[in-house]
Amino acid sequence: MKQPHSFAELFYTPKPAVWVLWMRVVLFGFFAWRVMSYDFAIFGLAPESVLSVYPAMLHYDVELNYFLGVPWVVDMATFHWIHWWLPLPNVSQLEHIQWAVCGICLIVVAGGRGPYHLFSFMAIAGVTYLWGFLWRSGVIDSMFPQLAMAWVYSLSRMVEPANLLRKDSYRRLTQHRSEFGALYSSVLIIWIGYYFTSGINKWSDLPLPDWFNYRFSHVHTFYVQAVDIAGFDPLIPKFLAPFFQFPLLDFIFPALIYISHCLIPLMYFRRHLIPVFMVFYLWFHVLTMGVYTLFAEIIAIWFLFIPIQTAFEPLRIQSAVSMRWLSHWCWLAPVEWIARQSDQASMIIDVNKQQSYPLFSTRSVLRLLWVNPLGWPLLALASCLYYTPLLCALWIRPEKPKR
């Protein structure tokens, strides 16, 4: 079979229904989690002046990044235009709205978009409305790509898997369809756009010398001292301290991040790079905790791209190759043995040597772990070790096409 290579062909590369289910659970579960992680009721205590710090006011002092974020624009985008006529909600009303939005998100998680996709549109409207309070009180919170993904999902016309209203939609979760692939590609494009625009911003926002001038070890040291000496409030995890002991890295690491932002569109055309970028950015986002910055919402969304369908697909093992592997990688033997012994669902299939399945690549370790729930806890560790960019550059190649 010819491998898809053009933008359009890749766009419709079939994906299994189970991924759409996974996306729904992760994305709307994330919304529910995020909504309940804030106490929105405090905005019921806020005077008008506190809720007047619109994005146009932010960075007002420094660089005017959002000088067109004037009140009426933000109000239009966040359904806050209703407050041109209605009074702002009080504490009790905000608590009720918060629970209602969480509830509607959980309904989408459990049962899909609902009739006329009403549930998902209501969830998006609710989340946007609540975040409107943040955007008009000085916070540019990172909910933009997530909301865009939710819009694309809600607007799609696919037959939804695991839909509460359709009993037959629970079957054939491993069925591959191009419309699911289109949704996957759309979500991927939005995610790439988030990083790529950040990459282009680095060219326009920073003079070239500043690419090598972000001294994060200074920032780390400053915050550590501020906590130790002045009892200041930042939470800087101690286990990250060793990573900030090499000032030389200050000149390399930020530039590496900027370059990775610019290279991330490769992820669309070479899908095997998704886990590489995922592991790279997970490391990066964990490291930024050392400079008083945590990207919890970004970390959560990376999990959308976990190949969850792998757990539902049988693993075909070619005995001869497997034996060769055992001789080279002795530590694989117990993993395979455990996987075979606990394979109650017959997910591991021995195939005939004559059949033309692709030869095993190094990533069969991960496949073996995917097969059985017992291996899932080890999967994260193995992925981190395996998809580290340096190792990837040496070992990982695109999967060979099936003949």
Next chain:
Amino acid sequence: MKAKRHDNLVAFFSKIALANRMTFLDDWHSITQQPTPSPSILRVYSICWLLCAAFCMISLQVKFLYPFEKAQPLYEFPDGAMYLWSVIWAAMAVLASQQSGFVKKAIHHLIRADWRWWLGFFLITLAYAQVDDSKLMRSFIFLPFKATGLVWMTVLLWPVICKGTYAAKVISVYIVLAGTAYSVPGIFFPPFYRGIEGFIDVPDWRKGDDMVLWGYQLVRDDGARIWLGRDVIAPAYKLFEYHSAMLALAYWQTPAGDHYTQRFKHNAEQNMKELSEFYIKVYQRQWTLLKQGKYSGERYLGKWACPIHNRTRPMPYGAFAPEHIAAIDYVSEYYPAHDRARPTRRVLMHYSLKTHRARVTFPRDYPIDFWFKAP
């Protein structure tokens, strides 16, 4: 049957898309390649550049909306450069409408995604951007590059938006809207986002051995103090960072042409009073959680709550019951390198819960941009 104008446009854009070998259309093989750009595309470019010129001119009006001179004398809004760009863009528009040879050639190559022309365009823009040290101005310098990319992308996706499959239409419309939101400097319209800005190097006071800390402190009736963490007022935690925003709001509310120092001081004190009262109310609401060592965001989910962007460590708020809070201060603490044990504290804003009055002080030896820097 008479062909509709709409169909002609679709056919035209399809040809352009074909030239780039990127289309969602099924019948793209059947469309012939167009060798040179027609006058229509020049007209499109001409209109776009005119719009950009108009945008630059309109942006200049921002100056009259925001009282820059008062807010930050050190920061000069680059009028001259902006006017220059308006002229350059208008000239480009005129050249394009006159079908100048060079413009025609440039568009020909850019539309066909000739990487050499794009690289040249990028390098020229980048070189010019190095000259200006203002991030805002650089975003305007990059506007032609981004806008041309946006036009190119829109031309590519136009056939898809008109004739593509539904899924392709949705993402194409998203890409065009997001590209527009990205290209226009200063725009804010959720869920479209401009991307994370470039990291700016930290201010000097973080690099040296001397250390200066800014932030809010709660003052107990016996004089004891504690830093007020961002987690306490989450999700409005950026108000701490943009303490200056409230001062800026005071500028905003101060009419230009007035004797503004007095008025600004009055407005700033009024704003800080409202802000401090808000903090105290929130603190009273969250104190039952805070005294247990929890964050305000952990009200519903406990330890499973999503942490905020800037996490703070649990502070001993249990000893600072709301009924014993006498004041809330915005302070700067200076820790000299030679004697860290004896910091110098300056109270820049003091709000007393007894008198319900805020007092803002402006130390003369603080540079003016101090008031507008995030702590």
